[in-house]
Amino acid sequence: MLASTSRTAMNDEGRHSVSFDVHRVRDDFPILKRRIRGRPLVYLDSAASAQKPKAVLDAMQVAQETIYANVHRGVHTLSQEATDAFEAAREKLRAFINAASADEIIFVRGATEGINLVAATYARKFLSAGDEIILSELEHHSNIVPWQLLQAEKGIVIKVAPIDDDGNFLLPAFERLLSPRTRLVAVTHVSNALGTVTPVRAIIEAAHRAGAKVLLDGCQAVPHLAVDMQALDVDFYAFSGHKMYGPTGIGVLYGKKELLATMPPYQGGGEMISTVTFAKSTFKEPPHRFEAGTPAIVEAIGLGAAADYLTALGREAVRAHEQALLAYASQRVSALPGLQIVGRAAEKAAIVSFVMEGVHAHDIGTILDRAGIAVRAGHHCAQPLMERLGLAATARASFGLYNTMEDVDALADALKIVREIFA
């Protein structure tokens, strides 16, 4: 498994090593100059939230200093310019995920709101008692709880596709869960807790054959992989800006145009209406139908800049760099005595979850923090997954495009200190 990942990484590196200079890339991220308790920051928590490059910070500041006003409602120049910048950001996100049309890009607060939007509009309208939704054991709470809320309301049935002990999504078992009552398959593209990349093409094909729609939680996929809505033929795709080096408070729900057209509004208010009378209101076409109220204008512009930034670096170059980090980190961490990597799927993004014999993840997190290393310790908002694996918690090092091989060495050295303290 590892051999094959590192082989791809090296091939790609061969092609990209000239263009991807991680030390130059690091200069784009002001926060990486911070010191934590006198030590250089080693940020290994990008899966929780990624740091922001200057390009994003500047785009937001410049927008506020030069073209800021409310959007879609002014005749004045600034409002027009702000509207243009906001809609230009939508077009950037369209290109970023290769959607067929910018009208398929709905700005939301993040993946959580995107998933809730699908539950509250599409699923609430088209699913009824006894209809089935399939999730997987890998899901983040944000792709579990909205469906449970709908279940309580409508009596839909939730089925859960299994994984194996390495965290691989089990395609045949998933296919056996599909039935004529399956209306929606809602699964993650990349697991935030284990790094597993799920076989999304096969999942989508099988679901479509069974007549079901597919919603992918792309939160952890977009920072690491190039995603292509048209090639995937996915029905809905949700992700958060802050995990792809953009700001908080903004994210995207992609939806196929023909599906969005059938869906009722999500929230009511300004921006989303065509006409309002006390007798009746009519609603705008998608995407604006789903964007009630003043949107996160500046954040959308920042997210557009983040998409540009990733594209300019080269998605393949980023992937190759991160795969090399993953291979090296997997090797260094698993070589330490008493350490075990949790999640050894055949295809992974640069996330390394691990447990250490006799030491709770929380204690690992505290000790690493003293060494300037930021990792996450806990259940990673995936309690059912932890239960499936028989674990209360793991420590998780998640890598971003700005991490280096030296960061991996720092992690391994600090883990040795953990061992010493708990010896």
Add this chain to the structure above:
Amino acid sequence: MLDELRELYQEVILDHGRSPRNFRRLADPAHHAHGQNPMCGDTLDVYLKLGADGTIEDVAFEGKGCAISMASASLMTETLKGRQITEAERMFDAFHRLCTEESFDAATAGVDEDALERLQVLAGVRAFPVRVKCATLAWHTMKAALEGGATVTTE
């Protein structure tokens, strides 16, 4: 860096974390509560057996969690056995202050000074504010058990 860590992870804590004392369920506990720390998933159950005169005749716990939370629960059970309920409640307050107040003075706390001295090993959490909840979870759960059960969380 190591000094502060060694201050937190003292030998006593590592020992109690590895092999917690009174780690069992009481057969017929008059008082029981379940405690959890939602942020990290730590959970524990505290059981108390009380005498007619308000003495804590037996106290035990079960649970999963980090070294700090397990050691704190273990030390708590050792500390409370044989004491009066009223004193346990005063010790709850004193322990909380010990974990959070830099200038806390055991002599002024109005509880058994020697007992508090033994709990002093947990004062290292003061330098680690996010870990205070780990140290106090057992005590909150104990207090909830005395007050009639239910579930407490540290949120």
